Amino acid sequence: MTEFQGQWIERDGTNVRPHASLVMNLSKPTADKPALLRLGEVETFLHEFGHSLHGMFANTRFESLSGTNVWWDFVELPSQFMENYAVEKEFLRTFAFHYQTGEPMPDELIDKIVASRNFNAASACLRQVSFGLLDMAYYTRREEFTSDIIPFEKQAWEKAIVGKQLPDTCMTVQFSHIMAGGYAAGYYSYKWAEVLDADAFSVFRRNGIFDRATAQSFRDNILSRGGTEHPMTLYKRFRGQEPTIDALLERNGIAVPPSHTR
Ligand SMILES: [Zn+2]
Numbered sequence: 001m002t003e004f005q006g007q008w009i010e011r012d013g014t015n016v017r018p019h020a021s022l023v024m025n026l027s028k029p030t031a032d033k034p035a036l037l038r039l040g041e042v043e044t045f046l047h048e049f050g051h052s053l054h055g056m057f058a059n060t061r062f063e064s065l066s067g068t069n070v071w072w073d074f075v076e077l078p079s080q081f082m083e084n085y086a087v088e089k090e091f092l093r094t095f096a097f098h099y100q101t102g103e104p105m106p107d108e109l110i111d112k113i114v115a116s117r118n119f120n121a122a123s124a125c126l127r128q129v130s131f132g133l134l135d136m137a138y139y140t141r142r143e144e145f146t147s148d149i150i151p152f153e154k155q156a157w158e159k160a161i162v163g164k165q166l167p168d169t170c171m172t173v174q175f176s177h178i179m180a181g182g183y184a185a186g187y188y189s190y191k192w193a194e195v196l197d198a199d200a201f202s203v204f205r206r207n208g209i210f211d212r213a214t215a216q217s218f219r220d221n222i223l224s225r226g227g228t229e230h231p232m233t234l235y236k237r238f239r240g241q242e243p244t245i246d247a248l249l250e251r252n253g254i255a256v257p258p259s260h261t262r
Contacts, residue, residue: 001048003068004020006058006063008066015059047083054078055068057219068226073186076193077197083197084204084251091209121252126160126162129191134172135183196235199243199246199247200235202246221235
């Protein structure tokens with residue numbers, strides 16, 4: 001998603017609307033098959049569409065605080081939120097039909113997709129958390145670093161390491177995201193955005209993924225507000241409380257949703 005012009009409100013009240021575009025590389029049709037989208041392509045489309053909704057629904061005074069101009073760890077909420085729809089049966093039933101038979105995508109196939117993506121989800125989660133802890137340990141130091149990085153690294157992510165670390169391995173020396181990639185002290189935002197998007201989507205799962213009132217609240221309290229207030233203030237106005245990790249653990253198949261417990 002690219003925005004060519006943001007949104008803002010002029011002194012005379014004119015609401016200048018944004019210009020955004022969504023450009024994608026999608027699977028091409030072949031001689032005997034139409035263009036059949038891969039799941040990853042659908043997810044990317046939904047992700048970028050979420051960013052564009054953040055821009056298109058913007059309704060703020062200043063362009064610098066409009067749409068996607070929010071804090072770093074909040075910008076992926078609208079986009080990752082939309083990705084949730086990719087494996088929702090109710091959503092897929094609106095368009096995902098077999099190109100030859102016209103049959104809807106079988107529920108068992110969708111269940112398999114969800115099960116396979118949750119394979120090793122707990123390890124993947126701890127891996128992300130360990131990188132976040134390591135990043136934060138470096139960037140919250142106030143003194144010059146003169147000690148050995150190997151024991152420093154071990155101590156920094158100890159809480160999230162369950163397996164034994166292989167000898168002679170060191171993440172720090174290849175952690176280009178935080179050393180050269182602009183993610184310094186912000187690596188945690190990947191996992192944090194997942195917490196937010198799963199928690200926000202849990203409201204839709206409860207009220208219905210196409211529930212108009214819930215969607216309007218998401219739009220009014222979050223999508224239209226840009227960076228005009230603290231992200232947590234905006235989020236709580238939609239959610240009624242701070243996010244918890246419960247919905248993410250349930251989505252990853254790590255925790256059982258309350259309605260399934262006996
Ligand atoms: Zn994004």
